[in-house]
Structure formats: structure tokens, C-alpha cells
Amino acid sequence: xxxxxxxxxxxxxxxxxxxxxxxxxxxxxxxxxxxxxxxxxxxxxxxxxxxxxxxxxxxxxxxxxxxxxxxxxxxxxxxxxxxxxxxxxxxxxxxxxxxxxxxxxxxxxxxxxxxxxxxxxxxxxxxxxxxxxxxxxxxxxxxxxxxxxxxxxxxxxxxxxxxxxxxxxxxxxxxxxxxxxxxxxxxxxxxxxxxxxxxxxxxxxxxxxxxxxxxxxxxxxxxxxxxxxxxxxxxxxxxxxxxxxxxxxxxxxxxxxxxxxxxxxxxxxxxxxxxxxxxxxxxxxxxxxxxxxxxxxxxxxxxxxxxxxxxxxxxxxx
Numbered sequence: 001x002x003x004x005x006x007x008x009x010x011x012x013x014x015x016x017x018x019x020x021x022x023x024x025x026x027x028x029x030x031x032x033x034x035x036x037x038x039x040x041x042x043x044x045x046x047x048x049x050x051x052x053x054x055x056x057x058x059x060x061x062x063x064x065x066x067x068x069x070x071x072x073x074x075x076x077x078x079x080x081x082x083x084x085x086x087x088x089x090x091x092x093x094x095x096x097x098x099x100x101x102x103x104x105x106x107x108x109x110x111x112x113x114x115x116x117x118x119x120x121x122x123x124x125x126x127x128x129x130x131x132x133x134x135x136x137x138x139x140x141x142x143x144x145x146x147x148x149x150x151x152x153x154x155x156x157x158x159x160x161x162x163x164x165x166x167x168x169x170x171x172x173x174x175x176x177x178x179x180x181x182x183x184x185x186x187x188x189x190x191x192x193x194x195x196x197x198x199x200x201x202x203x204x205x206x207x208x209x210x211x212x213x214x215x216x217x218x219x220x221x222x223x224x225x226x227x228x229x230x231x232x233x234x235x236x237x238x239x240x241x242x243x244x245x246x247x248x249x250x251x252x253x254x255x256x257x258x259x260x261x262x263x264x265x266x267x268x269x270x271x272x273x274x275x276x277x278x279x280x281x282x283x284x285x286x287x288x289x290x291x292x293x294x295x296x297x298x299x300x301x302x303x304x305x306x307x308x309x310x311x312x313x314x315x316x317x318x
Contacts, residue, residue, distance in 0.1 A: 074123040077125055080144035082108045083111070085104060086125065106180070107181075127139075127142055141176065151173065213246065219247070221246040223244045223283040224242065233255065239256050241255075241259075241263075261292035263289075264295065278303070280304070
């Protein structure tokens, strides 16, 4: 709320003359029109809004997508529970008190904070927003909840809209419309549009659930892996075959010249199984040496269950 309050204080109140060059934001049966952002007004004019006279240099932009009519928007604002206190205050030219805002929703409080940027034009609440860097001014219609989904659909699915993503669609909406937490809420409504659901839906392949490797006694499960390559020793060994008892964490290491399937199977059989006996299972990664037919045949002959880790999951070897 403090950030919103600070931003509201820095905004420049700049609203149009309803009799002369008021941007036709909401006109029944017509398309709303703006002036191009890059064009500056040829002359400076005095604008009267709710008794306040300010000098403004209007900068707006042209967008040709349909909107709701003035009567529909005015009625929706008056009936909306979040807009009603603000509308009544603007109508009576009297800002609600802080005590009245205590029991109000965060959305109503937000509009109360930016009160100085709001005014009524043709019974519609309009917000005048000026960028802090002075690069653009916008006259924004405050849109009640019941009309937001339709506004987003028109901004995204109109023939001239370009079917932009959620972020750019929100930026486009801010040039004409405004409501509390627009960027976040418009994102959810954007993905709720049927067309977007059908086109912009990325299917993900099903993945098997991860589980824990459980052992009940020593030497029930042996975990094995290859470390290397390392500097070659005088005996031409450059890899280390590591075998760990999953229950006791007992580690055996064996220098080997390569990591071929024959070498790994031979060392595990002659150096481990002949000393400690055949385990119930052997656990390894998905390396070619452990997934080879030779290693599978060794496990079949000794009636050892072969298990493997998930891809790129080092924790599975612990």
C-alpha cells in the first residue's frame, strides 16, 4: 500500500475537456480512439475536471479494438461493490474518509489512494495516468470485475490485436483500461480465454514418480559408479570403480584401465561378490557399461536385481 501511495502522489493529474478534445474512450456503437503517443498536442489547453483547472499536453495512442458502450460501463461501475463508494464520492465531489475505508476491501482502498487522479466523465470513472519519465500520458477507464474478461478477450483476440502474450497484452490494456492489480489478475484471465487454452498449451510427457531406495541389512544392495578419467598410473590405470554397501556405507575402490562393461562386470564379480557374496540388488546410473548385455547377463546368472538411477539425479546414488 505504501508503494501504491507513493506512486499515486507522483502522478500528474491531467484530464481532458469533456466539451472539446476529450478522448472518446467509451462511445456507444463506436470504436474508441486515441491520438498517437509520439504526437504532441499542437496547443496547450486548459482542462476542467471536477472544478480543477490544469494545463495539460495530451499524449495518447490510437487503438482500433472494440469496447463496451458508455451506458453499460457506467451501470457496471455503479453496481460493483468495489467501485460504488468511489463512484458515490466522485458524484458528490467528496472524498470518503479514512474511517469509511477501514472496512473496505483492498481494491476500494487502492482507488481511494489514487483519488486525485480520478474523475467522472459521462458518469464513467476515468483515471489520468502520466508516466514518471514523462514519455506518455493515458486516460484509463476503470473496469469493474464483470467486464474484465471480455475486455481482455477483445485486447487479445481482436483481428488487429496480434494475439500477444500475457505480459504485452497487459501493457496494451494499460493504455486504455485500469483496475486493481491489473497485471497479475489479467494474467489469470488471459489464460482462461478458450482460444489461448487450445493454442498455447504445452503438453509435458508423463514422468515416473521418484522413490527412495530402501535396504534392510548389510550387503543387500551394492551401489556402483565410475570415477575418472584420472592421470594414468604406471600400471595404465586411469579410472576408479567404486562399490558402496548402501546399508553400512562401506566403500571399496578398484583401479581399472577403462570403464568397459567387461571390465566393470569382471571386477564386481571377482573382487566383490567372491568375497562378500551375491547381493540382492546392484544399483547404478544409466551408463552404457552398466546397461550393457554383459552386465545384464551377470545379474541374471546370479539372480541379482538390477536397479538404476533417474537421469541426471546424483542424489539417487547416495
